[in-house]
Structure formats: structure tokens, C-alpha cells
Amino acid sequence: MKRNNLYTLAVLLVVFSMVLAACGGKSATQAPATDEPAATQPASGGEQPSAGEPKVVLAIEHFSVIAGTTWSGAHDRAGKRLAETYDNVEYIYRESVAPDQSVPFAEEMIAQGANIVVGNAEFMGMPLKDIAAKYPDVYFVSIIASDLSTEPNFIRYFPRQYQALYLEGLIAGALTQTGNIGIVSAFPNVQVLRRTAGFVLGVQDAAKLLNKEVNVYVKYAGDWYLPQEERDIATTLVDQYKVDVLTQQTDSGSALDVAQEKGIWFVGKDMDIVGEYGWSSTDTVAVSFDTRWEVGYNLILQEFMKGNKTPPTILYPGMETTMTLKDGTVIPTVDLMNDGKVGVDAISPKALPLIPQSIIDLVKQRREQMMKGEWDPFTDHELVSNGTGLELPGLPIPPEGTVVKPAGQEATVEFLLSQFNFDLLGTTILK
Amino acid sequence: MWEFWVRSLNASTIFTVAALGEIIGQRAGIMNVGVEGAMLFGATISFIVAKVTGNYLLGFLAGIAVGALIGLLHAFFSVTLGGDQVVNGMGIWILGFGLTAYIGYPYTGPLGLPRLPAIAGLSPFFLASLALAAGIWFFLFKTHPGLKLRSVGENPSVAEVSGINVVRTRYASVMFSGALMGFAGSIYALDYNPVWNYNFLMGWGFIALALVFFSMWNPFLLLGGSILFGALWQVSLNPEALLPNIFSRYIWRTFPFVITIIVLVLMSTKWFSSRWGAARPEALGLPYEK
Numbered sequence: 035m036k037r038n039n040l041y042t043l044a045v046l047l048v049v050f051s052m053v054l055a056a057c058g059g060k061s062a063t064q065a066p067a068t069d070e071p072a073a074t075q076p077a078s079g080g081e082q083p084s085a086g087e088p089k090v091v092l093a094i095e096h097f098s099v100i101a102g103t104t105w106s107g108a109h110d111r112a113g114k115r116l117a118e119t120y121d122n123v124e125y126i127y128r129e130s131v132a133p134d135q136s137v138p139f140a141e142e143m144i145a146q147g148a149n150i151v152v153g154n155a156e157f158m159g160m161p162l163k164d165i166a167a168k169y170p171d172v173y174f175v176s177i178i179a180s181d182l183s184t185e186p187n188f189i190r191y192f193p194r195q196y197q198a199l200y201l202e203g204l205i206a207g208a209l210t211q212t213g214n215i216g217i218v219s220a221f222p223n224v225q226v227l228r229r230t231a232g233f234v235l236g237v238q239d240a241a242k243l244l245n246k247e248v249n250v251y252v253k254y255a256g257d258w259y260l261p262q263e264e265r266d267i268a269t270t271l272v273d274q275y276k277v278d279v280l281t282q283q284t285d286s287g288s289a290l291d292v293a294q295e296k297g298i299w300f301v302g303k304d305m306d307i308v309g310e311y312g313w314s315s316t317d318t319v320a321v322s323f324d325t326r327w328e329v330g331y332n333l334i335l336q337e338f339m340k341g342n343k344t345p346p347t348i349l350y351p352g353m354e355t356t357m358t359l360k361d362g363t364v365i366p367t368v369d370l371m372n373d374g375k376v377g378v379d380a381i382s383p384k385a386l387p388l389i390p391q392s393i394i395d396l397v398k399q400r401r402e403q404m405m406k407g408e409w410d411p412f413t414d415h416e417l418v419s420n421g422t423g424l425e426l427p428g429l430p431i432p433p434e435g436t437v438v439k440p441a442g443q444e445a446t447v448e449f450l451l452s453q454f455n456f457d458l459l460g461t462t463i464l465k
Numbered sequence: 466m467w468e469f470w471v472r473s474l475n476a477s478t479i480f481t482v483a484a485l486g487e488i489i490g491q492r493a494g495i496m497n498v499g500v501e502g503a504m505l506f507g508a509t510i511s512f513i514v515a516k517v518t519g520n521y522l523l524g525f526l527a528g529i530a531v532g533a534l535i536g537l538l539h540a541f542f543s544v545t546l547g548g549d550q551v552v553n554g555m556g557i558w559i560l561g562f563g564l565t566a567y568i569g570y571p572y573t574g575p576l577g578l579p580r581l582p583a584i585a586g587l588s589p590f591f592l593a594s595l596a597l598a599a600g601i602w603f604f605l606f607k608t609h610p611g612l613k614l615r616s617v618g619e620n621p622s623v624a625e626v627s628g629i630n631v632v633r634t635r636y637a638s639v640m641f642s643g644a645l646m647g648f649a650g651s652i653y654a655l656d657y658n659p660v661w662n663y664n665f666l667m668g669w670g671f672i673a674l675a676l677v678f679f680s681m682w683n684p685f686l687l688l689g690g691s692i693l694f695g696a697l698w699q700v701s702l703n704p705e706a707l708l709p710n711i712f713s714r715y716i717w718r719t720f721p722f723v724i725t726i727i728v729l730v731l732m733s734t735k736w737f738s739s740r741w742g743a744a745r746p747e748a749l750g751l752p753y754e755k
Contacts, residue, residue, distance in 0.1 A: 262658060262669075266702045273468050286660065313575055
């Protein structure tokens, strides 16, 4: 190729790039009309749709695609439900947002009127903090993994999923016949350790109540999403450790498929995978829990609508915090949910006869207490270190047997969200 | 221990089938570094077809067909246009990565069909892969068309003069190669791990590619290599249970690639070529012009 042709080609490439850049980002994706929300509980009052108030645009940046995912799928459902509930709220979004895209996409959506911008994972939500001061009239939100840094208009949010996990643990502990429960897990981090602890406390309470010995085996895949490893780990847990109840702290469907293949029980997480996606049936999924991110977003929306320039910047709502959907359904932040049913009704009809009534009653009782804000597994129980976990800067793993938090003492939000760095005593971490 | 070997052999089946496809292409002189992409296409399409129709056979056929189409695409760029085979292969990989994620997302989750029957836990496709390796070895080294194919990969000009249609041979080889990669993807998605998630192969296509160089383009060596790589993969999952206190799983994971590099270095030495002859097809990666 002649040199002049090369120059021409180079210029054409630059022009083409500029045209592409000019075309891109003109329109944020507007959410289509929402689906009917899943029936949860009977209506018991709540917020009224605020017709006539100034328009509020909620923009969610999803770190992954939405379709077929339990994390971004639940955030997307939250945005749609809020837009349906409030006449003056509009929901827009971007999918597959990488950390280097979160600020440019946020600024594009702000230019289109976004008032609240959310990054639905910490690794891509944190860059929003850098532009919080530049847009003082906009609320920015990032989901918490373990960092708790905030700004007056940079809010951090995570739901108390461990409460629902505790209830799942009660059910799993009652269901196991071999006395072995397996968790296919991602890697030791504060979020995983805290959620696993909630589940383990439930299992231990069930074992104590039923006077049986139950082991919880945890094996790490190394990351959130490693389908082959997750499958092999699940198979190992079933074949070698005789696990007959399997759950996961990872994101692929491999563990669920292994449970189905081996004919053992599976306990779901994050979303009602049977009711929402039909990935399996209640013949395999004994119970699952559903995360309603809209409840926390609703709190943020209320603050914004009030014009509060200094909203609460750390949100950690649990089952006691609810919102009312347009159809009058009241939903707590998290709840047991399976095949569209909630609470004790979420337990698989096939699993229900296998669970002693004392456990069913306890699940019902604890759920009601948590809904009223009267009880919390991490407050009620002492938290004793297993001597395993994650060493954090300046925070070594507590030695085995250390009572990190005594029974009856409320654990601080800071401790739960950023310092929970140990497994609970009695958990078997497989290498 | 049997469970360990079952899982190793089942994993090795996927490496074997994909790498046999790559061997056929490379023996004809066309390298396709986009094995992973072709496998992703095969896996995703076969998964969708099987899920929608409830028919495994249709799923496998669709996976094989889409693999052949990817091979056709690669042949068009590499043979007809004479483009850079590595760059084109990378394009296939990136295309496969992105497009299959886009197409497959609505089908995320388990396949939901009854599992294909296994023999003491062993996939029937493992036995099929043994037969395939033997068949391809026989074809390449014991038949006249196999000799023609190899001659196209060694010296296409001489082959052309001898009356062999180089373009047609390369097209056929690369399409068959793609079909096997698609088939390997189908085995993964319908038998090994029948759950669709984005980018679910996570580098297995690259292990298959490395195997071809490791095997010195011989189907039987490839078979041994893929069983070794399958076993190493399993060791990397459970290093403490199998070979405790030696390496972390992340080190074990690199072994297939480290071994391949060592083999490639050995192959490049004078000692190797004088003792074993040149294993690599002479015209590999080079476009052919009459």
C-alpha cells in the first residue's frame, strides 16, 4: 500500500471514530413497561404514589447484562417497580457497565435528566464518588461490597440478606439426612463470609433443636463466576462429602444443575429462580430468597423527593423495612421466596413433609420477629471465629474460638459491612 | 479415585474433539486460533436448539452445523482473501464471545432435559472421541485423501502441481475442523455442563489449541495429552485432596500451558528436528497464492 493511501486510511479511521462517538450515548435506554410484580403479601398500607410532583429519573448502571441474571435482573425489576409505583418516577438504565464506563454513562444520563444514579456493584459504582461533588443536586449510589466511603450525596446500600439466609439455614439443617450441607462459594470476602455466617447460624440452630449433628462444608471456586469449577466443586461435595443439601455463594447455574442431576436439595440465593426464571422446579429447589432492591431505592427516592441535601449515606435495611407496590402488595427488603410464594409457603411442597413442625414454627416465628424488627440472628447469637476467613488490612482473622461478638449484643453496621472477616466456628473450609 | 478419573476423562473429551478439529485444519495449513469462539458458537446454538425443541440430536446437529459455518467464514478470510490467519482467528473468538452472550442470555440456566446416559459415570462421548482420534489418524496417515490433505499443509505449490485442488482441500478441511469444534462445544453444553452462562468455556478452547502443538499434530499423542490436561485440570480443582502441599491450584492451572511451551521450545531445537523430523506442517499459517 502506498504511503498516501495509508494516510488516507488513517484519516478515514479517525473520522469514522468521531462519527461513532457522536452517534453514541445520545439516548439512554428507557425501561419498557414493567411486568406484574410477584405476589408476596397482602397489602397493609404504605406510600402513596406522588402524582403531580416533579419528575424524578432513577438511572441504574448494571455491571452485567440484565436478562437471565439474578443480580442485575433483580435491580432492573426494582427500577421497573418504582417507575410503576410512582407516576413521577422514570427509570433508565445501562447494561454491562465496566468501571471505566460508569462515570461517562452517568454524565450522559444526568444530561438526560437523571437525578439518582446507581452503580449496582461496588467495583463499578465507586467511580461515581469522583463526580459526586460536581453534581451536588444528584444522588449517587453504590452497592457495598466492603468499602464504606461516602459523600453527602454519595450513598452506600446493601440489604440484610443474611436474615433470609438464616431462615434458609434452618430449613437446610432440618432437610439434610446425611448431616452434610455443602456451599459452593466464590472466595473469602466480607460479603460472602457474612452471608455464609447467616446461613450457618440457621443450620446450627436447626441441628440443636433437632438434636442432630450437621456439618457445613464450604469450598471456594476462586471467583464469582467459574461454571466448570462450580460444577466440579458441587460434584465433589456430593460424591466425596455426601452432601445432600447444596447451596451456593457463586453466580453460575452449575451447582443447581448438579443438585438436580444428583437428586439432592438445592437452596437458592438472591432471587426466586424458580418463579422468576423457571430454571428448575420445587422438586429440587427446597427454598430460596428474593432480594427487593427497590425497598432501599425507595428510601433514597423519598429523601430525594423531600429535597434533603444530607440524606443518610449508609443504608442497610432488613426485613423490617418494606415498601408498598402499586397493586398494594407490601414487600420487605428480603424474604423467603420460591415459585412465587413467600415465607413458610416458599418451602417446596415436596420438602415440607420432611421438615419437623418445630422447625416450621421456628421459621415462621423468626421471620415474623425480623419483619417487626424485634429479632436479628447476628444480635441474638454470639459470633465465634473458626480461625479461618480473610485477613484485612490491620484486621487479622480472629483465632479459633475467639468470641468476636457476645450473644445479645447488636453488631454495628460498620462491623457487619466491612469487618466481618471470619467463618463461624463449626464451618469446615475445604482446601 | 475412579470419580477423579471419570471427571478427568469427561473433561478431556472436550479438549480431544476440539483439538482434533484444529489438527485437521492445521494439517491443511490453516491455523484457527479462534477455537474458543467456534466452540462458544457450537455450545450456545446447540443448547438453544436442544432447549427449545427438547431434542438432543437436533441440538448436536445444530452445534456441528454452526461450527462448520464458522469454519467456512474462517476459510473465506484465510484461503480466498489470504488474510492473516491469527488475526482472523482472534476475530472469531471475539465475535463468539460477544455474539453468543447476546444470543444466549435469554436461555441462561440449566438445560432442563434428562441427562444423557453415562457408563459408570463416563460420558459416551469419551468413547466416541477415542474412535474419532483413531479414525482421523487412519485418515491422515493411511489414506490417499489424507496424504493429499497433509501435502497441502506442507507445500501447497507442489500439491497444486500434482493435481490437488488446494483451495477446495483447505475449504473442506477448515469446515470439517470447525464442525468438530462446534461438536466439542455441543458436548460441553449438552453433556458436560448443561447450564448456559455467558462465556462459559472460560478458556477451554485455548487449552485445545495448546494441545495441538503439544501433540506434534499427531491424533494419538493428542489423545494422551488431552487426558493429561484433563487430569491436571482436575488436580487444579482439588490440589489439597490429591497432591497436598505441593502447589496452589493456580499454579496447577498453568501446567498445560507450561508443558506446551516446553514442547514448543524442544521442537524448535536442532536436536529435535534431526532426531524426530519436522513435526509442524511446513506451510502452516501461510496464505497460498497460485
